[in-house]
Amino acid sequence: xxxxxxxxxxxxxxxxxxxxxxxxxxxxxxxxxxxxxxxxxxxxxxxxxxxxxxxxxxxxxxxxxxxxxxxxxxxxxxxxxxxxxxxxxxxxxxxxxxxxxxxxxxxxxxxxxxxxxxxxxxxxxxxxxxxxxxxxxxxxxxxxxxxxxxxxxxxxxxxxxxxxxxxxxxxxxxxxxxxxxxxxxxxxxxxxxxxxxxxxxxxxxxxxxxxxxxxxxxxxxxxxxxxxxxxxxxxxxxxxxxxxxxxxxxxxxxxxxxxxxxxxxxxxxxxxxxxxxxxxxxxxxxxxxxxxxxxxxxxxxxxxxxxxxxxxxxxxxxxxxxxxxxxxxxxxxxxxxxxxxxxxxxxxxxxxxxxxxxxxxxxxxxxxxxxxxxxxxxxxxxxx
Numbered sequence: 001x002x003x004x005x006x007x008x009x010x011x012x013x014x015x016x017x018x019x020x021x022x023x024x025x026x027x028x029x030x031x032x033x034x035x036x037x038x039x040x041x042x043x044x045x046x047x048x049x050x051x052x053x054x055x056x057x058x059x060x061x062x063x064x065x066x067x068x069x070x071x072x073x074x075x076x077x078x079x080x081x082x083x084x085x086x087x088x089x090x091x092x093x094x095x096x097x098x099x100x101x102x103x104x105x106x107x108x109x110x111x112x113x114x115x116x117x118x119x120x121x122x123x124x125x126x127x128x129x130x131x132x133x134x135x136x137x138x139x140x141x142x143x144x145x146x147x148x149x150x151x152x153x154x155x156x157x158x159x160x161x162x163x164x165x166x167x168x169x170x171x172x173x174x175x176x177x178x179x180x181x182x183x184x185x186x187x188x189x190x191x192x193x194x195x196x197x198x199x200x201x202x203x204x205x206x207x208x209x210x211x212x213x214x215x216x217x218x219x220x221x222x223x224x225x226x227x228x229x230x231x232x233x234x235x236x237x238x239x240x241x242x243x244x245x246x247x248x249x250x251x252x253x254x255x256x257x258x259x260x261x262x263x264x265x266x267x268x269x270x271x272x273x274x275x276x277x278x279x280x281x282x283x284x285x286x287x288x289x290x291x292x293x294x295x296x297x298x299x300x301x302x303x304x305x306x307x308x309x310x311x312x313x314x315x316x317x318x319x320x321x322x323x324x325x326x327x328x329x330x331x332x333x334x335x336x337x338x339x340x341x342x343x344x345x346x347x348x349x350x351x352x353x354x355x356x357x358x359x360x361x362x363x364x365x366x367x368x369x370x371x372x373x374x375x376x377x378x379x380x381x382x383x384x
Contacts, residue, residue: 002040003039006044008043013131013378014131015131018036019377020037020378020379021035021036021037023041024062024099026092026093027090027093027096028103029086029090030086030342034379039162041062041163044063044164045060045063047067047068050071057071060164061165062097064095065098077170078171079170080169080171081107081108081120082107084106084267087266088268089268089270089271090342102117102124102166103156104157109205109265110206112207113203113205114171114205116154118151120169120170121168123136123137123138124167125166126161126162129161129377129378137149157382158378158379159373159378161378174225174226175231177252178225178232178235178251178252178257179222179250179257180222180224180242182220182242183219183220183246185220185245187288187303190209190309193242194222194284195284196242200241202234202237203226204223205225206223206264207221208220208304209309211302211303222242223257223261264304267304270302270313270315275316276343276347277313277343278313278340279314279341280311280337281311281312282312282331283309284307290330290336291303291312293333294314294327297326299316314327318347320347320350320351331355337355353382
């Protein structure tokens with residue numbers, strides 16, 4: 001099913017007699033495998049409203065992300081949250097849609113400075129499990145109300161409703177960017193360096209540690225953006241601040257900087273390597289300790305730290321629930337959560353893909369799904 005209007009979408013959901021697998025461009029095959037009739041939002045495509053002066057854009061959910069970014073770039077603007085593209089990591093094809101970005105709350109390295117997708121989202125339209133069209137939020141910042149439901153839809157993976165339209169606040173593209181790179185740091189040293197940078201007044205918009213960098217060893221990278229003179233000054237001062245951690249190389253070429261952060265954003269370091277990939281969120285200062293504890297528990301792994309350590313991408317052997325048990329046991333110590341992003345279908349069926357929730361949250365989640373999708377037909381089983 002590929003409805004072209006919200007009315008057709010509502011009718012398709014209302015007429016459904018069994019489970020529906022909700023997809024956008026089909027690029028984010030994450031979560032437990034879902035069976036059912038495929039309902040795609042790709043027919044709902046187009047920019048409904050774009051007001052550069054008001055820094056807002058309204059887009060149908062099936063619109064390709066590239067089309068949205070192209071329209072914004074023509075006006076010197078961008079989506080602040082830097083949405084990642086899963087295709088390389090997951091080996092999927094298709095075209096990422098803006099509705100898929102919202103449904104997965106896909107947020108890249110700039111989240112530490114600009115917030116997540118849900119923080120830029122100001123309005124949604126969606127069809128719930130009854131087949132009713134619902135509007136929440138607004139199309140321009142001054143008219144926005146009802147933020148709670150807007151934010152609830154971000155990251156709901158199509159289990160509460162099928163998005164038909166989304167509205168964002170956008171920001172200007174900065175005049176310049178620079179990347180600072182320190183090679184050879186251990187994970188613990190890198191965590192300290194990133195913490196120092198994030199605690200500085202120099203407005204860092206990206207902080208990451210990679211197990212394999214431009215040289216033979218690991219690289220710790222930082223990004224700053226803004227007016228050219230400001231970027232030059234902050235790069236100089238940040239270099240001084242980080243000098244105790246080692247030699248700091250600075251890259252000002254915009255093409256090189258953009259390529260480096262796209263590579264990080266899309267987790268391309270793990271794209272061509274075998275194994276299961278986990279996405280772990282925890283307190284940034286605990287990232288190195290968490291990785292060390294995995295090693296102490298004999299779990300072979302490689303880790304990429306993003307968000308200054310608040311996001312850890314893990315590559316581990318795809319061996320069913322053995323590695324999952326270690327990861328979930330250790331993450332419980334730190335109060336974070338771990339999501340299985342890539343694995344064999346057998347592993348995805350055997351292991352809870354999303355972090356098991358405490359009983360009170362389970363009850364709240366079940367209540368929300370019962371309210372929005374009482375028949376349980378929207379991506380059933382995807383989130384456990």
